[in-house]
Amino acid sequence: MKHRPVIIGSGPAGLFSAYMLAKYGYKPLILERGEKIENRVKTVEKFWKEGTLNPESNVQFGEGGAGTFSDGKLNTSVKDKEFRNKKVLEIFVEAGAPKEILYLNKPHIGTDLLRTVIQNLRNKIIEMGGEIRYQACLTDIEIKNSTIQSITINGKEKMEVDVVILAIGHSARDTFQMLYKKQIPMEPKPFAVGVRVQHTQEMINFAQYGIFKEKLPPASYKLTFHAKGGRGVYSFCMCPGGYVVNSSSEKEHLVINGMSNFKRDTQNANSAIVVIVKPEDFQNRLFGGLEFQQELEKKAYALGHGKIPVQLLGDFMQNQKSSEFGEVQPIFKGDYELTNLQEILPNFVVQALQEAFPNFDKKIKGFAKKDSILAGVETRTSSPIRIVRQENGESKIKGLYPAGEGAGYARRHYVCCYGWNKNSRKYC
Ligand SMILES: Cc1cc2nc3c(=O)[nH]c(=O)nc-3n(C[C@H](O)[C@H](O)[C@H](O)COP(=O)(O)OP(=O)(O)OC[C@H]3O[C@@H](n4cnc5c(N)ncnc54)[C@H](O)[C@@H]3O)c2cc1C
Structure with a gap:
């Protein structure tokens, strides 16, 4: 690659992508529209007390992503054939989560502990060569010959790219609209x-x-x-x-x-x-x-x-x-x-x-x-939109990798009511 990989969003999907890329020497850059966790916690607590909402940094947006103020439940019904879930839990423990999450049937971290875990995870990513920029919102992308060329941050800063991981979660409605205008393949779900x-x-x-x-x-x-x-x-x-x-x-x-x-x-x-x-x-x-x-x-x-x-x-x-x-x-x-x-x-x-x-x-x-x-x-149980990706995880637009909840493939909520058809990759 000519340029370092860029990850949009620092929720679980963004942070773990960054962790793995940094570990293997790719020096990823994370762009996060919200604040770093220390400031975000203050902003959210002020909102709960006084009702003043910051639309860019709140319970859904900011470092750590949507689950930062959560129960921190880590159980999933996805079968762990490749030991990926186990790896996630090990990385959490390495970042300061309680060791019991490695063996409990329904592990959870909790809002209070999660904050430190996220700070440690961020520091580890930086130590391994990654970089995080806050209050840096993806506002535009440029595509030529079905390949991503560049992105724009906060409506003014253009950056050439080879690979972009879109880990924007289910609440970035303005970003979904922008992607639609750029004809990124998407479907309702x-x-x-x-x-x-x-x-x-x-x-x-x-x-x-x-x-x-x-x-x-x-x-x-x-x-x-x-x-x-x-x-x-x-x-x-x-x-x-x-x-x-x-x-x-x-x-x-x-x-x-x-x-x-x-x-x-x-x-x-x-x-x-x-x-x-x-x-x-x-x-x-x-x-x-x-x-x-x-x-x-x-x-x-x-x-x-x-x-x-x-x-x-x-x-x-x-x-x-x-x-x-x-x-x-x-x-x-x-x-x-x-x-x-x-x-x-x-x-x-x-x-x-x-x-x-x-x-x-x-x-x-x-x-x-x-x-x-x-x-x-x-209303925000999961994304109402899927950003379609191919078997290899890439969108039809080359260099663009939709990931996490915003990609619309996370399925933990539907297991009991809907069936996932592996062949058609659709709910039925
Ligand atoms: C209060 C609450 C409690 C929850 N509890 C649990 C739980 O206990 N267990 C569980 O498994 N799940 C829980 N969830 C759901 C869980 O948080 C999500 O499934 C998970 O956060 C999805 O991860 P993600 O990385 O895909 O997206 P997100 O965590 O949503 O992260 C997306 C990130 O991208 C950033 N972003 C968005 N658009 C842009 C842009 N244009 N430019 C730059 N940055 C952008 C956002 O600021 C955000 O930080 C909870 C959610 C909430 C809101």
């Missing part, structure tokens, strides 16, 4: 939307462990249901002893997600309960899913007057606004307001959730308790 539910961790522990609940670590769960009409409903990103967090990345849009610290020691368990949305719902329009997400996020912002809209499960079933909390006390990062979530969710989502909660209650006793707390809206 299924994703899921819904709400996040909070219960007391004690209730979940009892349902899962019975009399052994005092002796075992905070319990988790995984639930699936097929609603009438074939809509899949499932629990996603379950955070034992966690927080529900305002994860917005666009002004006047509101989206939530969950996180826990390493000890998972708050009073509440939370998880997203989401309903599958298919490209057919938007006549297979490329940006149909993305527009649907944005619409929901705008409505959530308006419903809660900029705060996280919240409702008790019992009131959600009755389609009425909540007025006070019950036994389950709210645990949020970011301000919240009692509302009626049915006002913003599409009918098919409301109906599927109303069918699923009683079913989940049969599997986990108390799941549909009236005072369980729901919050909206969960």
Whole structure:
């Protein structure tokens, strides 16, 4: 190569690409639109306290990527035939993650420890010859003869390139638009939307462990249901002893997600309960899913007057606004307001959730308790768009390698409801 490889984004996909390239002597350059983690943490905490959003550096954007404020769950249903997952866990341990992640069935790191792990990973990449630039957003690319020629950073700095790894995650909507204008092959894909539910961790522990609940670590769960009409409903990103967090990345849009610290020691368990949305719902329009997400996020912002809209499960079933909390006390990062979530969710989502909660209650006793707390809206379960790549991982545009969640091939969320057809490389 004439030029060093360039990686766009410093989430898990970008950081691990950089780590491997640096290890083998390629001196990669990472461009990250957000802040370095030390500053990003301050920006996000200020947002949770005061509500001032930085659209370039938030829970979705910045060093460490979207999962930096997360439970740091590392389990996957992808079979580890080539020991890649094991390698990832070893690199995490080398960067300071607890050694137990190497042998636990459901390893997790936690938001508090993850920060140091990311700093160590960054330092290791730099030590091995890599470089990271922050507040450096990819704003344009130049293509000639189906080959990438150059990229533009922050609308002004042009850089010639041979190889670009696009590890932009699922929230870089402006970048997706730019790639579309440049005719990069992309297609719509299924994703899921819904709400996040909070219960007391004690209730979940009892349902899962019975009399052994005092002796075992905070319990988790995984639930699936097929609603009438074939809509899949499932629990996603379950955070034992966690927080529900305002994860917005666009002004006047509101989206939530969950996180826990390493000890998972708050009073509440939370998880997203989401309903599958298919490209057919938007006549297979490329940006149909993305527009649907944005619409929901705008409505959530308006419903809660900029705060996280919240409702008790019992009131959600009755389609009425909540007025006070019950036994389950709210645990949020970011301000919240009692509302009626049915006002913003599409009918098919409301109906599927109303069918699923009683079913989940049969599997986990108390799941549909009236005072369980729901919050909206969960839209960023995965990317609504896939940046198509070939068998070798390259786009049809030579030199361009879509990677990670933004490439749209990550499939951990769909395993129970959708099948992945290896031959057609499509969900069916
Ligand atoms: C609150 C929360 C909790 C989560 N919890 C878990 C969990 O416990 N376990 C789990 O497995 N997953 C979890 N996830 C999902 C997980 O974070 C994502 O699947 C993962 O981060 C995807 O990695 P990625 O590197 O592909 O993309 P991302 O992590 O999204 O990283 C993309 C990066 O690219 C940068 N970027 C975007 N566009 C540009 C551009 N144009 N120029 C330069 N930089 C750009 C962004 O700033 C970002 O840092 C969680 C997500 C959230 C939001």
